[in-house]
Amino acid sequence: MSRVARWPLAQGIALTLALGAASGAAARLPAPLPEMALPGAGDRILVVAPHPDDETLCCGGYLQRAVAAGAAVAVVWVTAGDSFEIDAIIAERTLRPKGRGLEKLGARRIAEARAAAELLGVPRDHQFVLGYPDRGLTALLAGDGTSVQRSTYTGASAVPYPEALSPGSIYTGNNLRRDLARVISTFAPTVVLVAAPQDLHADHRSSGALTRELLPQAAPQAKLYYWIVHAGLKWPWPHGLHRLHALRPPARAVQLPWQQLPLDEATQLRKLQALRQHRSQREVMGWFLNSFVRSNELYAPAP
Numbered sequence: 001m002s003r004v005a006r007w008p009l010a011q012g013i014a015l016t017l018a019l020g021a022a023s024g025a026a027a028r029l030p031a032p033l034p035e036m037a038l039p040g041a042g043d044r045i046l047v048v049a050p051h052p053d054d055e056t057l058c059c060g061g062y063l064q065r066a067v068a069a070g071a072a073v074a075v076v077w078v079t080a081g082d083s084f085e086i087d088a089i090i091a092e093r094t095l096r097p098k099g100r101g102l103e104k105l106g107a108r109r110i111a112e113a114r115a116a117a118e119l120l121g122v123p124r125d126h127q128f129v130l131g132y133p134d135r136g137l138t139a140l141l142a143g144d145g146t147s148v149q150r151s152t153y154t155g156a157s158a159v160p161y162p163e164a165l166s167p168g169s170i171y172t173g174n175n176l177r178r179d180l181a182r183v184i185s186t187f188a189p190t191v192v193l194v195a196a197p198q199d200l201h202a203d204h205r206s207s208g209a210l211t212r213e214l215l216p217q218a219a220p221q222a223k224l225y226y227w228i229v230h231a232g233l234k235w236p237w238p239h240g241l242h243r244l245h246a247l248r249p250p251a252r253a254v255q256l257p258w259q260q261l262p263l264d265e266a267t268q269l270r271k272l273q274a275l276r277q278h279r280s281q282r283e284v285m286g287w288f289l290n291s292f293v294r295s296n297e298l299y300a301p302a303p
Contacts, residue, residue, distance in 0.1 A: 033249075033258055033259055033260040033296075033298075034259050034260070035259060035260060035261070035262065036062075036225075036259040036260060036261045036299050038065055038066075038069055038261075039065070039066045039069050039071040039190075039191060040069055040070070040071065041069060041070030041071060042071075042190070043066065043069075043071040043072070043190045043191055044071065044072045044073075044074070044187060044188060044189045044190045044191070045062070045063065045066045045071055045072070045073045045074070045189060045190075045191045045192075045193070046073075046074045046075075046076065046183075046184065046187055046189035046191070046192045046193070046222075047059045047063065047073075047074070047075045047076070047192075047193045048076055048078065048180075048192065048193065048194045048195075048207055048208070048211050049075055049076065049077050049078065049113075049207075050077075050078050050079060050137070050195060050201065050203040050204050050206075050207040051077065051078075051079055051080075051081035051109075051134065051203065052077055052080065052081045052109040052110060052112060052113030052116075052278065053081070053109075053112075053113065053116070053275070053278045053281050053289065054195075054204075054229060055075045055077070055113065055116070055117060055120075055122075056116050056117075056120065056271060056274045056275050056278070056292075057229050057275070057289065057292045058193065058195075058227035058228075058229055058292075058297070059193050059227060059297065060116075060120055060270075060271035060274050060275070060292075060297075061261055061263040061267050061268070061271055061296075061297045062193065062261055062297055062299070063075075063117075063120040063121060063122060064120055064121060064267050064270055064271070065261065065267065066121075067120070067121030072126070072187075073120075073121060073122050073126060074122060074126035074127070074128065074183075074187050074189070075113075075117050075122050075126070075127055075128070076128040076129075076130065076180065076183045077110070077113060077127075077128070077129050077130065077131075078130050078132055078137065078176075078180070078203070078207045079106075079130070079131065079132055079133065079134040079136075079137070079203060080106030080107070080109055080110050080129065080131050080134065080161060081105075081106060081109045081134050082102045082103060082105055082106030082109070082133075082134050082151070082153060082154050083102065083133075083134035083135040083136075083151070083152075083153040083154075100154075102153045102154045103154045103156065103160055105280065106131070106134070106154065106160075106161065107161060108280055109278070109280055109281075110129055110131075110161060110163065112277050112278045112279060112280060112281075113127075113277075113278070114127055115277040116274040116275065116277040116278060117274075119270065119273055119274040119277065120270070120271075120274050126187070128165055128183045129161060129163055129164045129165060130159070130164060130165055130166075130176065130179050130180065130183075131159040131160065131161040131164035131165075131167070132159065132171060132176050132179075133149060133150075133151040133153075133154070133156070133171055134151070134153065134203065135152075135153070135202070135203060136149055136151055136152075136171070136203075137176070137202065137203045137206035137207060137210075138202045138203070138205075138206045140171060140172070140173045140176055140206075141173045141176065141177075141206055141209075141210060142173070143173070144173075145172060145173030145174035145177065146172055146173075146174060147172065147173070148170055148171060148172055149171040149172070150171065151171070156171070157170065157171050158170045158171060159171070165179050165182065165183065166178075166179050176210070177210065177213075177214065180210060180211070180214060181214045181217070181218045184211075184214055184215065184218035184219050184222075185217075185218040185219065188219060189219055189222045190221060190222055190223065191222060191223050191225065192211060192215065192219065192222045192223070192224050192225070193225050193226075193227055193299065194207065194208040194211045194212070194224065194225075194226060194227070195207060195208040195226070195227060195228065195229070196208065196226035196227065196228045196253055196256060196300065197209070197226075198228060198231070198250075198252050198253035198256070199228050199229060199230050199231065199253075200230040200231060200232065200252075201229070201230040204229065204230060208226070211224070212224065212302070223301065224301070224302040225299040225300065225301055225302065226256060226299065226300040226301075226302055227297070227298065227299055227300075228250060228253055228298070229292075231250035231251075231252050231253060232250060232251070232252060235250040235251075236291040236292060236294065237291075238291075239287050239288065239290075239291050240287050240290055240291060241272070241290040241291075241293055242291075242294065243265075243268050243293055243294065243295065244295060245294050245295065246260070246294055246295045246296050247260070247292075247294045247296055247297065247298050249298060253300075256300035257300050257301060258298050258299070258300045259298070259299055259300065259301070260296040260297070260298055260299075261296055261297045261298075261299065262295065262296050263294070263295060263296055263297065268293050268294075268295070271292075271293055272290070272293045275289045275290070275292075275293065
């Protein structure tokens with residue numbers, strides 16, 4: 001066979017292989033996730049946020065869509081995020097951020113979270129601060145709920161924030177249960193958004209577990225949905241601001257029945273604006289916060 005004759009044949013073989021590879025790659029792409037049902041005007045949406053900033057990371061788009069639909073929205077922050085020592089070193093300009101330094105960081109983070117929530121449409125009277133110990137929820141909820149805990153970071157053994165729901169409340173599991181149950185029963189949500197059991201952060205798992213414990217009595221009519229923030233070093237991937245990318249379920253929680261909420265450009269930009277209110281966090285991990293401004297958000301209905 002001449003060289004001229006062999007060239008079209010080689011081209012044909014190469015094209016066939018390329019198309020086959022492309023077809024195989026397409027077959028390996030994950031199927032599109034079902035879309036989450038949007039709330040209606042009669043719904044009442046409650047986000048249980050373990051720390052200030054979680055409300056925007058997980059649910060900044062959903063809160064906006066709920067407000068636009070006429071639903072009532074609320075956020076409860078279980079802790080003030082006052083254990084982040086690296087954050088305090090940078091934000092509070094102190095080399096030994098214990099005690100009062102970390103308490104000041106907690107007050108700052110509460111103020112940042114309120115500003116973010118207002119941008120997302122959450123009115124001030126639907127913003128609830130509990131102020132229990134950051135990185136201490138698991139220990140607090142262990143046992144019979146009567147043991148008094150002292151934060152190893154702030155040194156406090158009672159809620160130190162005057163704007164909290166129960167300022168001065170002793171750090172016990174029973175007091176935390178009482179305060180969160182009060183928020184849930186008073187607001188009477190129809191939809192509650194909490195951290196998934198697969199979230200790597202212990203405070204996230206504990207706040208989600210406590211909410212599941214309380215809902216049958218405090219809001220038996222509410223539908224429970226999971227979100228996830230901490231799912232490994234490479235989730236969301238790639239890190240940084242990639243608004244055209246979609247979030248995909250992380251490997252550690254792929255078994256959950258995830259649904260997606262598509263976000264248009266205006267909703268993404270308002271979510272980004274809300275995240276920028278968390279200035280103390282952005283100084284340390286802005287790349288991580290930006291990773292949640294994507295073309296969708298992920299939620300899984302609880303079984």
